Amino acid sequence: MPMHLEDLQTPCLVLDRRILERNLARMSERMHRLGVSLRPHLKTAKSAEVARMAVAGESGGITVSTLAEAEYFADHGFRDILVAASQPPQKLDRASALLDRGVDLALITDDTDAARAIAAHRGRFKVLIELDSGDRRAGVRAEGDVLLEIARILGDRFAGVMTHAGHSYGCRDIECVRQVAANERATVVSAAERLSSNGIECGVVSVGSTPTMTHADNLDGVTEARPGVYMFQDLFQAEIGSCSRDDIAVTVLASVIGRNELENRFLLDAGALALSKDRSTQATPHDAGYGEVWDTECKPAYGDCRIERAYQEHGVAVSDSPIDFRRIAVGTKVRVAPNHACITAAAYDRYYVVDGGTEIIAEWDRVNGW
Amino acid sequence: MPMHLEDLQTPCLVLDRRILERNLARMSERMHRLGVSLRPHLKTAKSAEVARMAVAGESGGITVSTLAEAEYFADHGFRDILVAASQPPQKLDRASALLDRGVDLALITDDTDAARAIAAHRGRFKVLIELDSGDRRAGVRAEGDVLLEIARILGDRFAGVMTHAGHSYGCRDIECVRQVAANERATVVSAAERLSSNGIECGVVSVGSTPTMTHADNLDGVTEARPGVYMFQDLFQAEIGSCSRDDIAVTVLASVIGRNELENRFLLDAGALALSKDRSTQATPHDAGYGEVWDTECKPAYGDCRIERAYQEHGVAVSDSPIDFRRIAVGTKVRVAPNHACITAAAYDRYYVVDGGTEIIAEWDRVNGW
Numbered sequence: 117m118p119m120h121l122e123d124l125q126t127p128c129l130v131l132d133r134r135i136l137e138r139n140l141a142r143m144s145e146r147m148h149r150l151g152v153s154l155r156p157h158l159k160t161a162k163s164a165e166v167a168r169m170a171v172a173g174e175s176g177g178i179t180v181s182t183l184a185e186a187e188y189f190a191d192h193g194f195r196d197i198l199v200a201a202s203q204p205p206q207k208l209d210r211a212s213a214l215l216d217r218g219v220d221l222a223l224i225t226d227d228t229d230a231a232r233a234i235a236a237h238r239g240r241f242k243v244l245i246e247l248d249s250g251d252r253r254a255g256v257r258a259e260g261d262v263l264l265e266i267a268r269i270l271g272d273r274f275a276g277v278m279t280h281a282g283h284s285y286g287c288r289d290i291e292c293v294r295q296v297a298a299n300e301r302a303t304v305v306s307a308a309e310r311l312s313s314n315g316i317e318c319g320v321v322s323v324g325s326t327p328t329m330t331h332a333d334n335l336d337g338v339t340e341a342r343p344g345v346y347m348f349q350d351l352f353q354a355e356i357g358s359c360s361r362d363d364i365a366v367t368v369l370a371s372v373i374g375r376n377e378l379e380n381r382f383l384l385d386a387g388a389l390a391l392s393k394d395r396s397t398q399a400t401p402h403d404a405g406y407g408e409v410w411d412t413e414c415k416p417a418y419g420d421c422r423i424e425r426a427y428q429e430h431g432v433a434v435s436d437s438p439i440d441f442r443r444i445a446v447g448t449k450v451r452v453a454p455n456h457a458c459i460t461a462a463a464y465d466r467y468y469v470v471d472g473g474t475e476i477i478a479e480w481d482r483v484n485g486w
Numbered sequence: 487m488p489m490h491l492e493d494l495q496t497p498c499l500v501l502d503r504r505i506l507e508r509n510l511a512r513m514s515e516r517m518h519r520l521g522v523s524l525r526p527h528l529k530t531a532k533s534a535e536v537a538r539m540a541v542a543g544e545s546g547g548i549t550v551s552t553l554a555e556a557e558y559f560a561d562h563g564f565r566d567i568l569v570a571a572s573q574p575p576q577k578l579d580r581a582s583a584l585l586d587r588g589v590d591l592a593l594i595t596d597d598t599d600a601a602r603a604i605a606a607h608r609g610r611f612k613v614l615i616e617l618d619s620g621d622r623r624a625g626v627r628a629e630g631d632v633l634l635e636i637a638r639i640l641g642d643r644f645a646g647v648m649t650h651a652g653h654s655y656g657c658r659d660i661e662c663v664r665q666v667a668a669n670e671r672a673t674v675v676s677a678a679e680r681l682s683s684n685g686i687e688c689g690v691v692s693v694g695s696t697p698t699m700t701h702a703d704n705l706d707g708v709t710e711a712r713p714g715v716y717m718f719q720d721l722f723q724a725e726i727g728s729c730s731r732d733d734i735a736v737t738v739l740a741s742v743i744g745r746n747e748l749e750n751r752f753l754l755d756a757g758a759l760a761l762s763k764d765r766s767t768q769a770t771p772h773d774a775g776y777g778e779v780w781d782t783e784c785k786p787a788y789g790d791c792r793i794e795r796a797y798q799e800h801g802v803a804v805s806d807s808p809i810d811f812r813r814i815a816v817g818t819k820v821r822v823a824p825n826h827a828c829i830t831a832a833a834y835d836r837y838y839v840v841d842g843g844t845e846i847i848a849e850w851d852r853v854n855g856w
Contacts, residue, residue: 125577127856159798181799201799204741204755204817207495226744230816253800254744254753282797371574374596374624383624385574389832390856393763427652428529428828429551429571430623446600447574458798462759463832465855485835486497486760 276320582609646690
């Protein structure tokens with residue numbers, strides 16, 4: 117195993133365990149204080165090692181977004197898994213193979229036809245009904261008839277309600293996030309009350325996004341929370357107030373492969389595939405292009421250096437101030453902080469783990485694909 | 487092996503061999519007519535099966551963008567490989583292992599320090615000097631002193647010059663592409679002439695991008711061309727005139743997982759990871775969001791349906807005209823045409839191959855990572 121960042125082939129993914137632990141502890145404490153179970157979403161980390169750390173002190177339940185993730189975590193001993201993205205009926209056989217292996221698998225739905233398919237399937241899934249708390253991605257309305265109809269179709273498979281306030285990503289200040297968090301809570305709690313007043317009890321009342329769980333001041337009536345990116349954080353979360361740049365645990369290690377002093381730019385071997393084409397920070401105060409360029413100790417040592425253009429395997433690093441080219445040779449290694457950790461990490465099959473420094477203390481695998 | 491698109495788990499990558507063959511033949515004929523060797527760039531396809539088809543009738547040489555690709559293609563019998571992205575000096579040992587295996591491996595550089603590292607390395611690489619023909623990504627100037635300096639440093643490892651006219655992607659009409667192609671040619675030919683008049687002969691004079699190779703009308707003085715995305719094409723290439731939508735060979739098969747008739751949208755199980763966050767068509771006449779939604783026979787059967795929002799595992803499909811929801815049930819399969827095939831394909835480890843229809847005739851692997 118390589119012992120130091122300097123020994124690694126680039127581009128590769130570096131995870132700082134010290135920062136990860138701090139991020140995990142902060143969210144865990146917060147959820148305890150607000151009286152809800154933390155069911156961490158592993159769609160960002162996709163790693164059994166990270167999952168084991170994330171559920172320490174929690175009930176052990178996790179959230180995933182694909183069946184490939186559910187299978188991977190089942191292989192690694194996790195037995196309480198919520199798949200928090202609707203699945204097509206054609207995948208129910210594959211999902212029920214997890215039930216057969218003893219996994220307590222929960223699905224979600226917002227569609228009467230899908231609910232009928234689940235209810236008719238031999239697999240005795242637990243099912244949460246997805247609600248739209250304002251994101252307009254998926255989910256039924258808390259006040260509509262479809263909510264009750266789906267619950268009745270599901271019968272004894274019905275286990276509760278859930279929502280994801282993805283529109284918290286549209287906020288640019290904490291007051292906005294608090295308001296979204298209040299709506300997120302109100303949506304599921306009112307849905308649970310409507311169901312209850314119709315004789316249908318909600319065991320699970322589930323919410324979650326990293327911004328809302330970071331800033332919510334009241335989760336009364338909620339039973340569990342499902343944030344995910346809080347584990348790693350990223351530039352976008354820093355921009356919208358979920359964290360500071362010091363809390364970003366995952367970076368892409370890259371090498372300088374070219375320099376152009378005259379035009380004040382240099383070239384990295386990390387481009388669109390290594391960084392992703394995510395441009396989340398474009399609409400925030402500090403547009404980081406395709407990522408901020410830090411030195412190997414995560415210091416912004418090259419001024420406000422950022423990846424302005426991302427070709428498939430090339431990243432063009434620029435700065436508004438003069439770059440100190442005495443520090444930039446062909447072969448110099450840098451770390452690129454990602455706009456959106458979930459998307460960037462998906463290009464890699466492993467983490468090289470450091471513990472606050474530049475020594476490699478472990479390699480942890482990841483699951484990708486579907 | 488699944489026999490039909492309907493049998494596949496989604497999201498997955500579908501490749502139409504019939505279209506692929508037509509795209510390959512068209513470029514191959516064009517390069518023959520213009521009197522240059524075709525050294526196809528496999529960074530898009532990353533597949534030995536596709537590479538074997540692409541070099542049929544050619545010299546057999548290929549282009550790649552990473553050492554992982556070079557190793558994969560070497561494993562599959564390819565012996566003449568150009569790595570057309572600069573590598574950091576730390577990777578020369580790994581690259582020279584390919585020389586030891588009998589691969590005729592060529593590298594590129596645009597940096598005097600990198601050239602010194604290559605010249606001092608035990609691996610007897612062939613090296614092309616990269617020129618900037620206007621893209622401002624990498625490359626020295628054809629008229630500058632550095633060109634001659636690097637050639638002298640490389641000594642007998644020097645093999646020629648190359649450029650990539652990536653700025654052809656900025657064109658919005660064919661006249662513009664023709665002009666970029668003329669500049670691309672002029673850059674390498676004038677560099678080769680300068681070297682020659684200084685007693686340094688250029689064996690290789692190499693150019694290439696899909697737009698310029700599609701529209702160049704003169705490649706005199708050029709020895710080889712390195713287009714890549716022409717094999718698969720994509721919505722962006724269609725928008726800038728490299729192809730028509732009928733020429734797009736690769737699509738993402740996805741399933742409907744939710745519907746919202748009231749808001750005229752539906753939800754697919756293909757989001758940012760399955761489609762990429764590439765937004766190349768944003769700056770073209772027909773902004774396709776994160777991809778166009780076609781039926782399983784590749785007909786735009788849902789009007790101008792496109793993915794307007796891409797979450798990690800969710801794609802929100804919208805249309806400016808009313809969507810016919812009688813054709814959209816939960817579980818309905820669709821094919822999403824990508825903005826940028828190179829980036830979208832990188833999320834997958836295989837192709838499900840069809841031959842103009844919806845029957846699966848083969849599974850072909852792909853190499854990813856670094």
